[in-house]
Amino acid sequence: MEPLFHAAPFSGYVYPNETVIPWTVLIVVYPYLTGLVAGAFTISSLYQVFGFRRLAPVAHFALLISLSCMIAVPLPLLLHLGHPERAFNAMLTPHLTSAFAVFSYAAALYVLLLMLETWFVFRPFIVREAQQREGLVAWFYRVLSLGSYDLSEKAMSYDRKWILALAILGIPGAHGLHGYVGFVFGSLKSREWWSSDLMPAIFLFSAIISGTALVIVLYVLSCKLRRVPVDLACLKGMAYALWGFMMFTLLLEGVEFASLVYRAREGIEVIMEYVKGPLIVPFFILQFGVGSVLPLALITFMIWRGTTGKALVTGVVGSAVLVLLAVLMMRWNVVIGGQEIAKTGKGLLTYQPLIFGREGILAAASVVVVPFVLLLVMIWLLPPWQEGPSPAVSTR
Amino acid sequence: MEEKEQPEKAQTERRDFLAGLGSVIASAIAAAAGAVPPQATAAAKPAVPGYDWTKHRWAFGVDATKCIGCLRCVEACKRENDVPVDAHHFRTWVERYVYLEGEDTARIDSQADPVNIAASGSEGEYRFADRYKDAKVEKAFFVPKLCNQCTHPACVQVCPTGATYKTEDGVVLIDHAYCIGCQICVQACPYGARFFDPRKGVSDKCTWCYHRITKGLQPACVEACPVGARIFGDRNDKQSSISQFIQNNQVQVLKRETGNAPNVFYVGIDKEVS
Numbered sequence: 001m002e003p004l005f006h007a008a009p010f011s012g013y014v015y016p017n018e019t020v021i022p023w024t025v026l027i028v029v030y031p032y033l034t035g036l037v038a039g040a041f042t043i044s045s046l047y048q049v050f051g052f053r054r055l056a057p058v059a060h061f062a063l064l065i066s067l068s069c070m071i072a073v074p075l076p077l078l079l080h081l082g083h084p085e086r087a088f089n090a091m092l093t094p095h096l097t098s099a100f101a102v103f104s105y106a107a108a109l110y111v112l113l114l115m116l117e118t119w120f121v122f123r124p125f126i127v128r129e130a131q132q133r134e135g136l137v138a139w140f141y142r143v144l145s146l147g148s149y150d151l152s153e154k155a156m157s158y159d160r161k162w163i164l165a166l167a168i169l170g171i172p173g174a175h176g177l178h179g180y181v182g183f184v185f186g187s188l189k190s191r192e193w194w195s196s197d198l199m200p201a202i203f204l205f206s207a208i209i210s211g212t213a214l215v216i217v218l219y220v221l222s223c224k225l226r227r228v229p230v231d232l233a234c235l236k237g238m239a240y241a242l243w244g245f246m247m248f249t250l251l252l253e254g255v256e257f258a259s260l261v262y263r264a265r266e267g268i269e270v271i272m273e274y275v276k277g278p279l280i281v282p283f284f285i286l287q288f289g290v291g292s293v294l295p296l297a298l299i300t301f302m303i304w305r306g307t308t309g310k311a312l313v314t315g316v317v318g319s320a321v322l323v324l325l326a327v328l329m330m331r332w333n334v335v336i337g338g339q340e341i342a343k344t345g346k347g348l349l350t351y352q353p354l355i356f357g358r359e360g361i362l363a364a365a366s367v368v369v370v371p372f373v374l375l376l377v378m379i380w381l382l383p384p385w386q387e388g389p390s391p392a393v394s395t396r
Numbered sequence: 397m398e399e400k401e402q403p404e405k406a407q408t409e410r411r412d413f414l415a416g417l418g419s420v421i422a423s424a425i426a427a428a429a430g431a432v433p434p435q436a437t438a439a440a441k442p443a444v445p446g447y448d449w450t451k452h453r454w455a456f457g458v459d460a461t462k463c464i465g466c467l468r469c470v471e472a473c474k475r476e477n478d479v480p481v482d483a484h485h486f487r488t489w490v491e492r493y494v495y496l497e498g499e500d501t502a503r504i505d506s507q508a509d510p511v512n513i514a515a516s517g518s519e520g521e522y523r524f525a526d527r528y529k530d531a532k533v534e535k536a537f538f539v540p541k542l543c544n545q546c547t548h549p550a551c552v553q554v555c556p557t558g559a560t561y562k563t564e565d566g567v568v569l570i571d572h573a574y575c576i577g578c579q580i581c582v583q584a585c586p587y588g589a590r591f592f593d594p595r596k597g598v599s600d601k602c603t604w605c606y607h608r609i610t611k612g613l614q615p616a617c618v619e620a621c622p623v624g625a626r627i628f629g630d631r632n633d634k635q636s637s638i639s640q641f642i643q644n645n646q647v648q649v650l651k652r653e654t655g656n657a658p659n660v661f662y663v664g665i666d667k668e669v670s
Contacts, residue, residue, distance in 0.1 A: 004594035007484050013491075015541075015588025016508035019484045022579040022592055082577015082597030089576055090556040100556035100580055189654055190550065190586040266670075343588050344670065346504060 006354060008340075012270065012347030021339045021351050024359040025332075026076040029367050031181045031203065032331045033073045036371075038204070039211010040066040041114075041174040043238065048167035054237040060121055060384035061222070062215045066174070067114045068374035073107065075367045079358055099184050106180060110173045117166040119144075120159050122382045127151055140381075178207040185334060192267055192345070193338040198256040205249040210327035212242045213320035218375075220317050226385070230313050239316045242323065243299045250292055253330075267345025274341050274348055283333050291326020295319035444610040452565040454604060454659075456542070456615075457627035457641040461664035463538040464623055465490055467507050467522040472620035474520070476605060481520040483508040485591045487602040488542040488617050492524055493668060497532040502668045539669050540626060542617070543568065543589040543602035544650065544658030551581035551590060551601075560599070566659060567606050572598045586654045604628065 007019045040062045046052040047059035055062075078084040091108070094101035119126075127149050130141035148155075179200040186199025196202075216238050223230045260271070275283075298319045302312060340349045354360040473488045474481060486508065493502040505512060507522035515525030528536075549568050552560050559575040562568050575598035582590045582599055590601040605615035609628070613619075618626040629638035638661075641647075647661035651670055662669075 005484065005592075013504035013506075016484065016486045016489050016506050017582075017588045017591040019508070020591065020594075022582045077578075080578070082579075082592065082599075083575065086557075086574070086576040089559070089574060093558060095555050095558035097553045098556040098558075098580075099554065100578065104556070184580075188550075188554070188584055190584055339583075343586060344504075 006352065008349040008351055010342070010347055010349045012342065013344050014342035014347040014349055015344055018339075018342055018344075018349060021336075021349065023335055023339060024080070024351075025336075025353050025361055025364040026080045026359055026367070028328070028331045028335045029364045030073065030076040030080075031178075031335070032210070032328055033069050033076070033368070033371065034178050034181050035203065035207030035210045035327060035331070036069045036214050037066050037073065037211065038174040038178040038207040039209065039213070040069065040215050041170055041211065042208050043212055043215045043241070045167050045171050045174075046241065048163060049171065052237060054231075054233045056386055057231045057234045058215055058219050058238070060386060061219060061379075062211075063114070063118055063121060064378045064382065064384050065215060065218060065371075065375060066211070067118055068371040068378055070107075070111055070114055071374055072367065072371040075370060076364065079363060079367065099180065099187060103177075103180050103184065106173075106177055110170075110177050113166055113170055113173055117163060117170060118382070119146075120163045120166065122384075123148070123159060124151055124156070125382060175204055175207075179204045185338065190343055191338045191341070192260070192265065192271065193341050194334070196256050196260070198252055198259075199334075202249070202252045202256060205245055205252055206327050206330050208245045209242055209249055209323050212238055212245065213323040213327075216242070216320040217317055217324070220313060222379075222385075228385075232308060232312060235313065235316055239299055239302070239312075239319070242316075242320065243296065243303065246292065246296050246299075246323070250296070267341075270345055270348060271341060274337070278340065278348070278350070279333065279337065282329055283337075287326050287329035287333060291322050291329055295322040295326075447610045449563055449565040449610075451632065453631040454545070454566045454609060455629065455631045455638045455642070456545070456604060456660045457638050457647070457663070458540050458660060459625050459627065459641070459645075459663045460537055460539050460669075462623045462625040463490065463540055464625075465492055465524050465538040466622065467524070468620040468622065469540060469617035469626060470507055470522050471520075472616040473602070476608075476616035477603075479600070480593060480595065483510075483513050483519045485593065485600075487589075487600070488540065490524075491539045491541060491669070493535075493537050493539065493666060494528055494533055495535040496528070497534045499534075502666070503528075504668070535666075537664065537666065539662070539665055540617075541587070541589070542660060543604070544587055544656065544660045545604060547657035547659060548655060550584040550586065550654070550656055554580045554584045556580070563606075567604055567609075568601075569603055569606060570599055570601065572596060572600075575599055586651050586656065587658075 005020050008021050010019060043055060044059050044062040044066060047055040074087075078087060081087060090098075090101045090104050094105070096102065123145070126141050126145045128151075130138060130145045131149065133141060182200035182203030185194040185203075186196050188194050216235065219238075220230055220235070261268070261275075295318075298315055301307075302315045307315060336351050340351055342349060356362055467490055470486065470488055470490060473479060473486075477487055479485055479487050489506050489508065491504055491506050493504055495502050505524075505527075507513075507516075507524065511527055512523065512525045513519055516523045545567050547566075549560075549562060552562055552568060555561075556578060557574055557576055559572075560568060560570045560581055577592065577597045577599065579592050579599060582592055585601075590599055592598075593600040605613070605617075608615060615626075615628055618628045627637050627641045629636035631639055631642070633639060641663075642661055645663045647663055648665055649658045649661060651658070
């Protein structure tokens with residue numbers, strides 16, 4: 001039988017209750033998924049709101065990625081809760097001083113917004129399918145059309161207004177949502193590693209780069225699978241976005257780390273011991289070196305040299321994969337790192353992830369797979385590919 | 397145990413909120429979700445007959461100069477409060493601070509340290525191993541720790557459901573029938589006083605034996621202490637042992653800078669204690 005808890009080995013002095021690490025790899029996955037939501041939505045909004053026309057081939061795809069990740073966001077939390085069947089208590093009787101409780105409302109509203117925007121964007125397709133298909137599939141699209149078959153210019157112009165409004169609202173929605181996740185960690189004064197005003201901003205920018213990177217990887221993959229050429233202008237547009245937001249992310253992370261070390265408050269000796277020891281591989285090598293500096297240098301090189309064609313595709317996708325790794329490691333280093341530095345300021349713990357079990361690596365990996373399965377189903381139902389100009393696209 | 401300690405206030409708030417929703421629809425949804433505990437709809441009655449929580453202001457004192465590290469308090473607490481019998485879940489614990497000759501910082505351990513568990517030979521009985529017998533000890537002392545029942549508890553602030561709350565008489569309790577087990581309160585407590593009870597799927601911590609003190613008894617740890625290192629009482633009573641303890645000593649609290657305003661008052665602790 002699976003033991004009820006797993007104690008973490010420690011050095012120095014840690015409070016006895018700290019030897020069971022409360023938040024496991026599932027809580028690493030949770031902000032990772034919300035980050036992908038915000039990032040993919042950013043790409044969609046750059047097109048819908050800010051008129052980046054070169055992003056047209058991925059605009060609707062990014063929206064579906066955002067929605068499929070968002071639907072999977074509650075999974076790691078529910079798996080982690082001691083009483084998942086009571087999860088709705090946080091919404092039925094919210095405790096309004098709790099960031100978590102308010103967050104649950106914000107997240108629910110954002111899911112509604114995403115679903116509504118997706119519906120408006122795909123309405124012309126849904127209506128056509130409802131009218132042309134036959135049998136069960138037709139019924140599905142008829143229900144999805146909510147009884148509105150009007151595709152007149154007047155109706156479409158009305159739809160465009162809604163899409164724009166929802167996309168604009170979605171920007172503070174998606175980014176506020178993820179900034180909030182950063183706030184959940186940054187506002188906890190019990191841990192020096194988390195307690196930082198920069199935490200929401202760091203989470204936000206790392207979210208944007210992770211979502212952008214995911215859209216890049218999935219877009220190129222989808223092109224290969226569909227046997228269509230990759231739109232290089234679109235890909236380059238996303239690479240620019242990735243490059244720009246990475247600069248912000250690295251700067252913020254650097255400033256945060258520097259002020260933590262420079263302030264050198266009580267317990268800094270142990271933090272430095274942690275930084276110089278257990279953090280070398282997950283932070284300095286994986287997150288900073290391989291995951292951040294390398295892709296940044298690679299994209300800079302490609303922009304400088306005007307790389308194009310297959311080399312550009314390979315280079316950008318390679319960079320994007322590394323960025324996805326870096327952001328995952330960033331979540332790990334924040335969530336797990338914070339708990340490995342004892343609240344006593346006098347000891348270090350070592351989190352030993354389990355393979356099996358509810359809070360194990362396999363469970364967490366399964367949670368990460370869920371949005372991709374959802375995405376496959378969504379693409380099948382609502383193909384997001386825009387080879388020609390779509391009637392529902394914002395004219396901006 | 398905890399379920400008997402249902403707070404009138406939290407119940408009332410919960411009822412008010414649901415009543416505020418006001419509609420049959422809301423109740424139906426809530427009932428369908430099965431998320432509203434029976435307490436929320438039960439008739440209001442005092443949780444403890446004859447006890448008025450507005451008339452007390454409980455506080456706890458620790459005289460570290462008296463503690464001998466016998467750990468009877470820890471064992472008594474585990475038995476009284478059904479705390480998991482192992483070296484990783486404690487409502488109260490004792491820390492040992494030892495300064496060896498020529499060393500500037502203390503060597504710290506608690507009864508949960510593997511060396512001490514090995515010495516006792518069991519995770520259910522505790523003792524401090526004689527690990528410094530060959531060293532020259534300059535200064536040494538014990539510090540009992542427990543929940544500080546803070547005036548501004550960070551754990552209560554972050555709880556998403558309000559399952560943990562501050563009572564009128566100054567104790568922070570957890571409604572085990574309502575806690576969802578998210579463990580953010582465990583993270584938020586700067587003192588490491590909270591733990592997740594894996595058997596019940598909820599957070600747990602010291603309640604100053606609320607089930608005892610509301611009946612006029614002392615907390616189990618206070619009763620078990622053979623040297624009077626733990627002092628408990630009502631600050632509303634100026635003659636109580638805790639009022640006298642605070643009045644007659646220069647007391648300290650732990651991690652004052654957190655702004656939590658803890659209510660366990662210490663005498664005889666050293667710069668390294670936090």
